[in-house]
Amino acid sequence: MRRLLPVAAAALLLAGCTAAATENELRLGYLGNLTHATAIVGVAGGFFAKALGDIQLTTQVFNAGPAEMTALLGGQLDAAYVGPSSALNGYVRSHGQALKIVAGATMGGAELVVRPSITAAGQLKGKTLATPQLGNTQDVALRYWLSQHGMRTTTDGGDVAIRPQDNATTLDQFRAGKIDGAWLPEPWASRLVVAAQAKVLVDERDLWPDGRFASTDLVVSTTFLRDHPQAVRRLIDGELAANDWVSANAGEATRTVNTELRRISGAALTDAEVTRAWDEQQVTGDPLASTVGVQADHAVTVGLMSATDLRGIVDIGPLNDALAAKGRPKVDDAGLGDKR
Known part of the structure; x- marks a missing residue:
């Protein structure tokens, strides 16, 4: 079931x-x-x-x-x-x-990318992260991963603020310092890494058997x-x-x-x-x-x-x-x- x-x-x-x-x-x-x-x-x-x-x-x-x-x-x-x-x-x-x-x-093809200063899950408390849309595959993955690290999320708040939005907006807001990271599909995760100097905190393949x-x-x-x-x-x-x-x-x-x-x-x-x-x-x-x-x-x-x-x-x-x-x-x- x-x-x-x-x-x-x-x-x-x-x-x-x-x-x-x-x-x-x-x-x-x-x-x-x-x-x-x-x-x-x-x-x-x-x-x-x-x-x-x-x-x-x-x-x-x-x-x-x-x-x-x-x-x-x-x-x-x-x-x-x-x-x-x-x-x-x-x-x-x-x-x-x-x-x-x-x-x-x-x-494959999804990652949580964040600001270089963030090196551990606990540092995300109080931060703002983005996903492509509420309830989409990356949105669920992010909320579940945070829950596994003791952080609560809701649709309007919680320990980590999650902002579902258009991927292009996420790139712009990350560059402008308005968000601290995002769980994204490709090519958007790579765009934040290459074009906006984000670092990978989680490669989702590492969370699954055989990737x-x-x-x-x-x-x-x-x-x-x-x-x-x-x-x-x-x-x-x-x-x-x-x-x-x-x-x-x-x-x-x-x-x-x-x-x-x-x-x-x-x-x-x-x-x-x-x-x-x-x-x-x-x-x-x-x-x-x-x-x-x-x-x-x-x-x-x-x-x-x-x-x-x-x-x-x-x-x-x-x-x-x-x-x-x-x-x-x-x-x-x-x-x-x-x-x-």
């Missing part, structure tokens, strides 16, 4: 789930972060379009996962690349009806999966092709993602920023379901979630079919597959 539901989610996620998809269209959301390299390459490199064939792909870029889940629950997206905590929020908010995690995308944890997964609307299973399978085929290309062409993939980040945000990363950020993460088709369950437990611990049964949030049938077709090992749902 897993437990989950953000107490502040009502302001972030819609209660209903409408289906406005058409038979020949797939509406995909993702974030303008390096941890969404699978999606960025899949779109820019034409891997999704090729796999989808006559199904039209339309895309929308978001700043953080909770807003993206609002769109999915509101029927404005059919699929989305999103952090696990945001996926869990959407699942629980819709009483287990709205979405399924069908594949992974990225593991493996899901930072981005692919979710689809339950309605879309039911009505258009072949489209979902094609999307997963496109993802696997994109990930294969990224793994085999790291240099070109880095340049492709950086070009797209410039298009999305108006500013490209420096060579130092993109090189550092790229080394902090790894693409994967495995949703790492066991770590998704643990992340749910972390959210419960910090008071952003309440009880629910998460069995059914994962559906890796299409992914395992696609892997089998390539002669690759299947992945495990860690007991979070459909209820029996």
Whole structure:
């Protein structure tokens, strides 16, 4: 049994789930972060379009996962690349009806970066830290880590002030001395390190067995999966092709993602920023379901979630079919597959 539901989610996620998809269209959301390299390459490199064939792909870029889940629950997206905590929020908010995690995308790629004078957790008491959005994957990670070090956080105060905000704002405020650090996905953690002289206090990989944890997964609307299973399978085929290309062409993939980040945000990363950020993460088709369950437990611990049964949030049938077709090992749902 897993437990989950953000107490502040009502302001972030819609209660209903409408289906406005058409038979020949797939509406995909993702974030303008390096941890969404699978999606960025899949779109820019034409891997999704090729796999989808006559199904039209339309895309929308978001700043953080909770807003993206609002769109999915509101029927404005059919699929989305999103952090696990945001996926869990959407699942629980819709009483287990709205979405399924069908594949992974990225593991790793998140750090707590702070001012150089801060060298230990205890020095954060009374400080102000930022995260991308209340209830997103990095927000939960920061609050849980602080709780493990004896510090209380709430949505409006606590021992450490947490300021959920746009990542670009976080960089500007760190430079201006208005915040003391942030738990961020890539490339933003690396931007603070390289461009603003922040130091790494926590590399999130160090908190997980073998350094493996899901930072981005692919979710689809339950309605879309039911009505258009072949489209979902094609999307997963496109993802696997994109990930294969990224793994085999790291240099070109880095340049492709950086070009797209410039298009999305108006500013490209420096060579130092993109090189550092790229080394902090790894693409994967495995949703790492066991770590998704643990992340749910972390959210419960910090008071952003309440009880629910998460069995059914994962559906890796299409992914395992696609892997089998390539002669690759299947992945495990860690007991979070459909209820029996």
